[in-house]
Amino acid sequence: MLLQIYVAMKAMPWYCALPSVSEYMVENGWTKCFASICDVGWFAYIMSLIAYFVVVEFGIYWMHRELHDIKPLYKYLHATHHIYNKQNTLSPFAGLAFHPLDGILQAVPHVIALFIIPTHFRSHVALLFLEAIWTANIHDCIHGKIWPIMGAGYHTIHHTSYRHNYGHYTIWMDWMLGTLRDPEEDVFEKVK
Known part of the structure; x- marks a missing residue:
């Protein structure tokens, strides 16, 4: 656990780089961000929030999956996170114990969404904050x-099998693309 804390703290300044760059792009008007819900109305806000979630779910699923499938990316970036590959080696600190570039790559879909989807800026920042809580939780x-929801049961399977449950907040992408492994079924299979 001390190693997880050390790796996470070492990477933390780098994790702050992407939100700083994205805020700079927002401030300069390069994105589709809007400042107030009143600018677009509640219906458009809710629809854009749903679209934002879809883009982020899709982007992070594929980014995470490619970090596994492209061998040099796995070896030099993502393997740092996957040394915690047993249930007794996982902890909330492992959620931030990434190679800095790995953590940034997995957050890039949040920034890409700002260029495609009209996004309420404070909601974007709140979702980035919630991401840190979520990643500790899983x-x-x-x-x-x-x-x-992609809970800890699903993500623990990801850490022990490496080939399943790449998803972000939900299991939808894994379900649609055949990479979902359910923790309830996994327990049942082990009992057989």
Whole structure:
């Protein structure tokens, strides 16, 4: 756990780089961000928030999957995070224990979404903050069983199998692309 804390703290300044750059782009008007919900109305805000989630889910699923499938990316970046590959080596600190470039690459879909989807800037910042909480949560090995949320049960399988459950906040992308492995079924298979 001390190693996880050390790796996470060493990478933390780099994790701050992407939000800083994205805020600079927003401030200069390069994105589709809007400052107030009143600028677009509640219906458009909710629709854009849903679209933002879809783009981020899609982007992070593929980024995470490619970090596994492209061998040099795995070897030099993502393997740093996957040394925690057993349930007893995972902890909330493992959620931030990434190579800095790996952490940035997995956050890039949030920034890409700013260029395609009209996005409320404070909602974007709040979702980045919630991402840090979420990533700690999915590494704590306490499966909340709230379908279709990608909980710790699903993500623990990801750390032990390497080929399943690449998703972000939900299991939708894994379900649609055949990489989902359900923790309930996994337990049943082990009992057989």
